[in-house]
Every structure is written in C-alpha cells, then in structure tokens.
Amino acid sequence: MARMVTTRRKAISTAAAWLVGFLIFFPILWMVLASFKTELEAFAIPPSFLFFHWTTENYVTVQERSDYFHHALNSIIIAGGSTLIAMLIAIPAAWSMAFSPTKRTKDILLWMLSTKMMPPVGVLVPIYLIYRNFGLLDTRTGLIFILCLGNLPIVIWMLFTYFKEIPKDILEAARMDGATIGRELIYVLTPMAVPGLASTLLLNLILAWNEAFWTLNLSTLEAAPLTVFIASYSSPEGLFWAKLSAASTLAIAPILVLGWFSQRQLVRGLTFGAVK
Amino acid sequence: MGQIRLQGVQKSFGPVHIIKGADLEITDGSFVVFVGPSGCGKTTLLRLIAGLEDVTGGAILIDGRNVVDVPPAKRGLSMVFQSYALYPHMSVRGNIAFGLKMAGLPKDEINRKVEAAAATLNLTPYLDRKPRELSGGQRQRVAIGRAIVREPKAFLFDEPLSNLDAALRVQMRLEVTRLQKQLGTTAIYVTHDQVEAMTMADKIVVLNGGKIEQYGSPLELYEKPANLFVAGFIGSPKMNFVTGDLAKQQGATTIGVRPEHLKVERDGQGGWHGTVAVAEHLGSDTFLYVDAGPLGMLTARYVGELDLHPGDKVSLIPDPARIHRFDDGGKSIRA
Numbered sequence: 194m195a196r197m198v199t200t201r202r203k204a205i206s207t208a209a210a211w212l213v214g215f216l217i218f219f220p221i222l223w224m225v226l227a228s229f230k231t232e233l234e235a236f237a238i239p240p241s242f243l244f245f246h247w248t249t250e251n252y253v254t255v256q257e258r259s260d261y262f263h264h265a266l267n268s269i270i271i272a273g274g275s276t277l278i279a280m281l282i283a284i285p286a287a288w289s290m291a292f293s294p295t296k297r298t299k300d301i302l303l304w305m306l307s308t309k310m311m312p313p314v315g316v317l318v319p320i321y322l323i324y325r326n327f328g329l330l331d332t333r334t335g336l337i338f339i340l341c342l343g344n345l346p347i348v349i350w351m352l353f354t355y356f357k358e359i360p361k362d363i364l365e366a367a368r369m370d371g372a373t374i375g376r377e378l379i380y381v382l383t384p385m386a387v388p389g390l391a392s393t394l395l396l397n398l399i400l401a402w403n404e405a406f407w408t409l410n411l412s413t414l415e416a417a418p419l420t421v422f423i424a425s426y427s428s429p430e431g432l433f434w435a436k437l438s439a440a441s442t443l444a445i446a447p448i449l450v451l452g453w454f455s456q457r458q459l460v461r462g463l464t465f466g467a468v469k
Numbered sequence: 470m471g472q473i474r475l476q477g478v479q480k481s482f483g484p485v486h487i488i489k490g491a492d493l494e495i496t497d498g499s500f501v502v503f504v505g506p507s508g509c510g511k512t513t514l515l516r517l518i519a520g521l522e523d524v525t526g527g528a529i530l531i532d533g534r535n536v537v538d539v540p541p542a543k544r545g546l547s548m549v550f551q552s553y554a555l556y557p558h559m560s561v562r563g564n565i566a567f568g569l570k571m572a573g574l575p576k577d578e579i580n581r582k583v584e585a586a587a588a589t590l591n592l593t594p595y596l597d598r599k600p601r602e603l604s605g606g607q608r609q610r611v612a613i614g615r616a617i618v619r620e621p622k623a624f625l626f627d628e629p630l631s632n633l634d635a636a637l638r639v640q641m642r643l644e645v646t647r648l649q650k651q652l653g654t655t656a657i658y659v660t661h662d663q664v665e666a667m668t669m670a671d672k673i674v675v676l677n678g679g680k681i682e683q684y685g686s687p688l689e690l691y692e693k694p695a696n697l698f699v700a701g702f703i704g705s706p707k708m709n710f711v712t713g714d715l716a717k718q719q720g721a722t723t724i725g726v727r728p729e730h731l732k733v734e735r736d737g738q739g740g741w742h743g744t745v746a747v748a749e750h751l752g753s754d755t756f757l758y759v760d761a762g763p764l765g766m767l768t769a770r771y772v773g774e775l776d777l778h779p780g781d782k783v784s785l786i787p788d789p790a791r792i793h794r795f796d797d798g799g800k801s802i803r804a
Contacts, residue, residue, distance in 0.1 A: 362554035365521050370568035370615070371542030380567070384558040 221445075228252070228438035235434035251439035259422055261443055268418035268444075270333050271408070272401035275340035279397060280390070282341075283348040290349075291356035292364075302353065305346040313343070313406050324411055333416045336408055340401045348397050355389030395455050402448045419444035470532050471622035471655030472497045473518065478527035480513055487513045489679040490527065495623075495657065495672075500649050503659045504666040505676035505702070511659045512627055514676070518657065519625050520544050531622060542571070547616035548625040551632065553608045555600040555615075561587070562596045565614045572619075586618040589648070606637045613645070623655035630665065642669060663703055667691070675699050697799035700725050706756060706768045708793070715764070721794035721802055728770040730791040733757060733783055740786030743767060748777050759783060 226242070227235045234245045255261065290298045320339065321330075329335030359382070367381045405420040412421055423444050426437040473495040480488040487510045495501050503511040516522045518529055520541035528535045536544050547568070555564050565586055569579045587593045590610045600608055609629060616624050626645070630638045646669050649656045660666055666673050667687045675682040675690065675698070683695040687703075694700035700708050708725040716724045734740070743761035755775040761767045769785050777783065794802040 360552060360554065362550045362552045363556060365541075366548070366550060366554040366615075367556075367567070368521070368541050369519065369546070369548045370619075371571040372567075376571060381556055385556075 224438045225442050226438075227435055228442045230435050232433055232435045235438070251435045252443070255426075255436055255439045255443065259425060259440075261422065261440075264417055264419045264422040265443075265447065267333060267416055268402060268420075268447075271336045271340060271416070271418050272398050274333070274337040275344065275401045276394060276397045278337065278341045279345050279348045280394060283345060283352050283393075284390075287349050287352035287356055291353050291359075292361075302350065305349055309346050317410060321410065329411075331412045331415045331417070335411055336416055336418070339407045339411065340404055343404070343407065344397050344400055347400070348393055351393045351396070352389065355386060355393070358389075359385055391455075395451070399448055399452065470497050472530075472532055473623060473655065473657070474530040475514075475518075476528040476530065478514070478517060478529060479525045480510075480517055480522065481525045487679050488517065491681055493674060493681065493684060495655060498653045498655055499671045500646070500656045500658065500669060501672050501674060502666040502670035503657065503674045503676055504661065504663055505682075507661055509676040510679040511661075511674075511676045515548075515625050515627055515657060515659045519546055519548050521548075545622040546625055547619050547621040547623075548627065549609075549612045549616050549629045551628040553600075553612040553629075553632075555608060555611055557600055560597050560599055561592060561603070561611050561614075564600065564611055565592075565618050568615065568619045582618050583614075586614045589617070590614050605633050606641060609633065609641060610644075613648070617648070617652065617654075621654065623657060624649070626656065626658040628659055628661070631660075631662075638665075645669065663705065667703070673703075675702060677702075693801070693803075694793065695801055697723060697725070697795050700793055700795070700801075706770065709767045711764050711767075713763070716794075719792065719794055722797050723795040723799070725793040725795065726787040726791065728756070728768040729772075730788040731767065731769040732786040732788065733769050733771050733775060733777075734786060735777070736782055736784070738784065740784040741767065742782070742784050745777050745779050745781045745783060747779060748775075750774060757783065759785060761785070 228251055229247050229249065230245050231248060231250070234241065290302065324330045324335055329338070363381065363385070364377060367377045372380065402418075403420070405424070408418050408420045409424055412418070414421075423437065423440045426433055426440050473493075475491050475493040478488055478491045479486070491514060503514060505511050513522060517524050520536065520539065524537050527537075529537055531544060531546075556567060559567065562583055565583045566579050569582060574582075583596075584593070587596055590613060592607070592610055592614055595603060595607060595611075600611065603611065609632075612629065629645070630641050633641060642665060645658075658665075658669060670687055672684060672686055673690055674684050677698050683690060683699045685693075690699060690703045694703060697710070701710070704727055706728045708727050709731070710723050710725050712723050716722055732740070741761050741764055743759035743764070745757055746760045746766070747758040749756040749758075752774060753772070755771040755773070755777070757769045757771065757775075757777060759767045759769060767785060769783075796802050
C-alpha cells in the first residue's frame with residue numbers, strides 16, 4: 194500500500210512540475226509562435242494556437258528593416274567583453290577574500306552587494322552626463338564598462354562562494370607534496386575551480402546579454418546590441434506584435450542555445466553550496 | 470633517518486598562546502602519538518612540525534638541522550589529513566604520484582613507485598578511479614599511499630581515522646601500525662582518542678592547554694601518571710579521584726584509583742560503601758557506577774558478568790598497591 198501512495202504522489206508532483214515548467218516556458222513559446230503569424234493573426238481573438246498561416250515573412254521584414262547581424266555582433270562583443278573583464282577582476286578579488294580573509298572581508302562583500310540594491314535609474318543622469326562628456330555614448334567600450342561594473346558584485350560573490358568551498362586541506366596537501374604556488378594554481382586549484390568559473394561565466398554572459406536598462410539608455414545605433422534591436426519594434430509606428438516577436442526570437446536564440454547546452458553547469462552553479 | 474627534536478617551540482595567534490614552549494625528542498623509527506582534549510594544541514604542534522604554521526619561538530630540528538625557516542615540502546615529511554584532502558579531479562594514481570611529479574622524477578620511476586605503494590595498500594584495482602568513487606576506507610588508504618610513496622623522513626597523521634566508522638577504525642588502526650613497523654619510518658600521530666593512543670604508540674605525548682603534561686610509553690602513562698590530568702585522561706573508564714580525609718590518611722591531597730583496581734564485593738565489610746546507581750553489563754565486563762555518599766560517584770570495573778542491579782549495596786576495596794597519590798598542585802607523589 195505504501196508503495197501505491199508513493200507512486201501516486203510521484204505522478205502528481207511530476208505533473209505539477211511539468212505544469213509549472215510549461216507556465217514559465219509558455220510566454221517564450223507564444224512569442225516564437227507569434228513570430229510566424231501575420232500581424233492580423235497575432236492580434237486575433239480568440240487567438241489560434243497552431244492553426245494559422247505559418248509564415249516567415251516577419252523574419253524577412255525584420256532583417257530588411259534593421260541589420261540583425263550588426264546588433265548581434267554588438268551583443269556578443271559587449272556581453273563577452275564585459276564578462277571577460279569582470280572575471281579578470283573578480284577572480285583575484287574573490288581569491289584573496291576566500292583564502293586570506295581579513296576582519297573586513299564580510300563588510301566588503303556586503304558593501305559590494307549593497308551597490309546592487311539601488312535602482313540603476315537613480316544614477317542614470319550622472320552616468321549619462323559622464324558618458325556624454327567622455328564621448329562614451331553609443332560606444333561598445335562604454336557599454337562594456339557599465340555592464341562590467343554592474344555585474345562585478347554578483348560575479349565576485351559567486352566566485353567567492355565557490356572558492357570558499359575548496360577545502361584548505363587540499364591546498365596544504367599540495368604544499369606538503371612540494372607544489373610551488375604556480376604549480377598549485379595550475380595542477381590543483383584551477384581544475385577544482387573550473388566548474389565554478391564556468392557557471393559564473395555563463396550566468397554573467399546571460400545577464401549581460403539580456404541587460405536592457407543601460408544598453409537602451411546609453412546607445413542608439415552604432416553600439417546598440419540586440420536589446421535595442423527588439424525595442425525598436427515597440428515604438429516608432431505603433432506595436433507590431435508579429436515583427437516584435439520575430440525580433441525577440443532572433444535576439445534570444447543564441448543565448449537560448451548556449452543556455453540549453455550548458456544547463457547542467459548553470460543549475461549546478463546556481464544551487465552550489467545549497468545542495469551537495 | 471627521521472629524528473625530530475623540538476626545543477622550546479612556541480606558537481601564538483595574536484595574544485593567544487597555543488603552544489607554551491614544547492621540548493620533545495622523537496627517536497628515529499618510533500611511533501609517537503600526540504593526545505589531548507580538543508583545543509590542547511596537538512594539531513597546531515603537528516602543523517608546526519609540518520611547516521604549515523610558522524613557529525613564534527624555539528627550534529625544530531629534523532636530523533639535527535633546524536627547519537623553522539624551511540618550507541613544508543623541503544622538510545622531507547609527509548602528512549595524512551583528517552579530511553584525507555585528496556585531489557578530487559585526479560585519479561588514485563594521479564593523487565599518489567603528485568608529490569613525485571612535483572619532485573621532477575622520471576616517469577617510469579614514478580610509475581614503479583606508485584604501483585609499489587598501491588600494492589602495499591591493496592589499492593592496485595582502484596588506481597584509475599577518482600576519489601569520489603571510493604569508500605571512506607579506500608580514500609584513507611590513498612591518503613596514506615600519497616604519504617608513503619615519497620619515502621619521507623617521518624609521517625605526520627592528523628586524526629586520520631576520525632571520519633571512519635568504528636569497525637573500520639579498528640581495522641585501519643591495525644593497518645597503520647603494521648605499515649609503520651614494516652617501513653620503520655618515524656610517525657607522529659595526532660588523536661583525541663586515548664584508545665588509539667594507547668594501542669598504536671611507542672610513546673605518547675599528553676598535551677593540555679598548550680603544554681606537554683607527560684611523555685612516555687603507554688604503560689608508563691597508565692602506571693605512573695605524572696599528574697592528575699594525565700591520570701584522568703589515560704584509561705577508560707576514567708580514574709576515580711577521592712579528596713578529603715581519606716586522601717589525607719594516605720599523605721596526599723587527592724588519591725586516585727582506576728575502576729579496574731577496585732574490587733567489588735556484595736555487602737562486603739571493608740573498603741568504601743555505596744549503592745549501585747547504574748550497572749552496564751557488557752558480558753565480558755561489568756561497569757558499575759556507584760554512589761558512595763561523601764566520596765561521590767565511583768566507577769568500578771569487574772571482568773566478567775556480575776549480577777548486580779541499581780539499588781544493590783556494594784563495597785569497593787581499592788588495591789593498596791595501585792593507589793595513586795597527588796599533592797596540592799596535582800602532581801604525583803612517588804613513594
């Protein structure tokens with residue numbers, strides 16, 4: 194009897210999980226579907242789920258009207274560049290805090306996190322003016338810089354928690370085994386930290402890819418990443434749902450693929466420390 | 470060779486003195502156990518010898534050479550950690566070979582040595598596995614393999630068996646002792662378990678509050694404890710201590726009698742009277758916890774089964790030759 198209950202419970206919770214998963218996924222699915230509809234069908238009430246005239250016309254229009262690859266390249270450069278620089282700064286920072294903490298380490302970490310508590314719009318005007326004066330508006334450098342700074346606290350926090358999980362004993366064992374600091378780094382520390390570094394890198398890449406506030410406000414065309422490309426379909430001539438959907442689908446496709454292939458790393462990264 | 474001598478070794482962390490001047494001489498090939506309650510400084514002392522901590526004062530001589538400024542790897546010692554501290558991303562082979570690789574030995578020599586070490590420890594079938602695929606006991610053996618393969622002057626063990634279950638602990642205890650005798654390498658072993666200390670050691674160092682209380686063979690410590698602390702710490706169950714008039718009659722402030730040196734008599738005449746509070750029947754032994762009124766709670770051990778139960782009146786007769794006497798300062802009084 195006990196077994197029956199367990200099986201039924203399992204079935205119920207599985208169904209519930211699928212339902213929640215579907216609810217979360219539905220907007221994305223709907224967007225993708227809408228991107229293959231005509232503008233009229235995209236608005237139609239009642240909406241048709243699968244039985245409509247499938248068309249790729251929106252994608253053609255979107256590519257004709259604005260240069261997808263230009264924006265995609267910008268997205269890659271900005272997200273990749275800001276992530277790389279953030280990692281370069283965060284690794285030594287997190288390293289030193291994890292392995293030779295001082296009395297102030299906790300405070301520094303909290304202070305870093307506190308910078309994320311303020312809504313970015315609070316500093317929009319000063320940042321905008323600084324960018325204007327330094328000629329950084331609508332430049333990739335400017336966007337790389339601001340996204341890097343914005344994500345740095347999160348990157349440092351994530352890496353810090355990773356490094357903290359590496360047992361000190363293992364490093365000491367390496368020292369007893371005669372490894373110099375350099376060899377300790379190459380043979381022991383880095384291989385052990387790779388999963389942590391990878392998931393931090395991925396998460397930061399996704400955050401930077403999807404960041405819309407600063408990219409929308411600080412760029413117009415030249416340096417504009419895909420977020421600006423999407424936004425351009427919601428303003429000028431009213432809303433074009435089908436084209437907006439097509440643009441959004443194009444914009445999230447690369448990161449979706451990346452996320453799909455790295456989901457294991459991501460889950461491990463986000464639940465690190467919570468589940469062993 | 471692996472002769473280790475400590476001369477006035479001190480260690481402080483800020484204002485806290487962890488080791489308050491330790492002098493010790495460990496002869497080549499001997500198995501020395503550091504034992505003491507938690508926080509007594511035994512692990513710190515081991516880490517000082519290993520070079521993982523710097524001394525605040527004093528000298529550590531290995532084969533006559535002062536090594537206080539020598540980095541850990543150059544001291545010619547190897548260490549087995551409580552957590553095993555295996556490299557999780559390396560195979561068993563990689564773990565054992567790591568030290569040799571760092572020393573720059575040629576590949577075929579490394580292989581030969583690793584395989585010899587693995588054979589000694591029955592690890593040959595597991596050489597290509599990762600640590601996470603091994604059981605606790607196997608991991609422990611890999612950690613030991615990593616230590617022996619470098620043919621060090623001495624092994625340092627930091628509570629290596631405390632993560633194992635009781636049965637495995639007894640088995641590994643035997644294996645470690647046998648291996649050490651077979652290799653003839655000096656070993657320093659830290660534990661808080663006095664049974665481990667008594668069974669494994671050639672000599673025991675009893676530490677308390679950063680000071681060496683006594684250094685001697687297990688039986689010396691058992692039979693002639695230097696002070697109250699050692700008397701209470703070595704032996705299980707603990708020695709009974711009695712103060713007051715009874716002690717004064719013996720010319721001491723405190724007298725101590727081990728539970729196994731109290732003869733138990735039902736409704737007996739002489740000795741100390743009391744009532745059984747708890748009786749533990751193990752079959753091979755019977756442990757009695759006796760409420761002896763003004764003398765406090767006394768523990769007695771009877772070899773074999775003794776049919777006594779809570780509430781029974783007993784008398785405990787101490788073996789006069791086995792009464793330990795201690796003065797005001799807790800030091801042993803020797804006749």
